[in-house]
Amino acid sequence: MSFLNFKIKLKKKRISSYVKSELLSEDSPFIITEAYKSMRTNLMFMLSENKKVVAFTSAMANEGKTTTCLNMGIAFAQTGNKTLIIDMDMRKPRVHRYFEIPSSPGLSDRLGNFTKELPISKTEYDNLYVLPVGTIPPSPPELLMSSALDGILEKLKDEYDYIFIDTPPIHVVTDLAIIASKLDGIVFIVRENETLIEVVKQSIENLERVSAKVLGFIVNDSVGDSLFSQYRYRRKYKARYGYTYGYSLPSKE
Ligand SMILES: Nc1ncnc2c1ncn2[C@@H]1O[C@H](COP(=O)(O)OP(=O)(O)O)[C@@H](O)[C@H]1O
Numbered sequence: 462m463s464f465l466n467f468k469i470k471l472k473k474k475r476i477s478s479y480v481k482s483e484l485l486s487e488d489s490p491f492i493i494t495e496a497y498k499s500m501r502t503n504l505m506f507m508l509s510e511n512k513k514v515v516a517f518t519s520a521m522a523n524e525g526k527t528t529t530c531l532n533m534g535i536a537f538a539q540t541g542n543k544t545l546i547i548d549m550d551m552r553k554p555r556v557h558r559y560f561e562i563p564s565s566p567g568l569s570d571r572l573g574n575f576t577k578e579l580p581i582s583k584t585e586y587d588n589l590y591v592l593p594v595g596t597i598p599p600s601p602p603e604l605l606m607s608s609a610l611d612g613i614l615e616k617l618k619d620e621y622d623y624i625f626i627d628t629p630p631i632h633v634v635t636d637l638a639i640i641a642s643k644l645d646g647i648v649f650i651v652r653e654n655e656t657l658i659e660v661v662k663q664s665i666e667n668l669e670r671v672s673a674k675v676l677g678f679i680v681n682d683s684v685g686d687s688l689f690s691q692y693r694y695r696r697k698y699k700a701r702y703g704y705t706y707g708y709s710l711p712s713k714e
């Protein structure tokens with residue numbers, strides 16, 4: 462029995478140190494921190510005039526939504542802006558793991574009126590706060606449709622400079638379309654050599670149908686020459702950390 466306990470603890474520790482290594486830190490390679498700073502500058506520019514609620518999404522799973530959302534949160538918090546990350550991925554919630562907090566109580570518990578408070582945690586990063594997902598509901602869209610979410614976001618807008626929302630893949634589930642009207646913008650992530658352009662087009666069409674504001678794209682895991690050939694460290698880092706920082710407006714065609 463004690464042996465088993467020991468093994469479980471060991472495993473947990475390994476998971477958390479692994480996921481933590483994905484977050485921006487003082488040890489992150491220069492190329493990564495610069496890419497995030499550049500993305501931050503672009504996004505801040507787009508979010509002028511008191512726009513602050515942004516969702517990070519992509520067409521499919523594993524394209525880098527969570528990683529990008531968290532690191533952008535850290536990058537924004539580093540500028541002294543009080544930043545909140547909300548985990549609204551009620552399909553594959555991951556945000557809590559990175560901060561070593563429980564997944565519930567969280568947003569869904571508040572939406573379902575099971576808690577009165579919003580269980581927001583301060584993170585080890587200055588100015589960065591996190592609202593975990595909460596108990597996974599049987600039907601996330603129904604919960605997200607609740608008008609309580611509007612009230613919660615309005616209140617949070619008074620308290621935070623930026624609110625970043627991690628979401629499930631738009632091509633797979635409708636959750637993001639449901640909350641689109643409550644957002645100031647959406648950042649769409651594509652993963653180089655994995656994301657299919659047709660799927661992206663369909664996803665953008667679906668977002669346009671609900672009048673969602675797609676602010677731009679982030680190309681994740683890029684090995685494109687445009688950025689990396691400029692750096693001596695290209696070989697070492699390209700496979701693991703290929704973030705490019707291109708923002709472009711989606712084509713209407
Ligand atoms: N640029 C990248 N380089 C290497 N691994 C990455 C990169 N972006 C994401 N990953 C890894 O890919 C996996 C999926 O990323 P994640 O952000 O969880 O995707 P999503 O939220 O879209 O499902 C994670 O293990 C993450 O660490």
Ligand SMILES: [Mg+2]
Nearest residue numbers: 526527550555
């Ligand atoms: Mg995710």
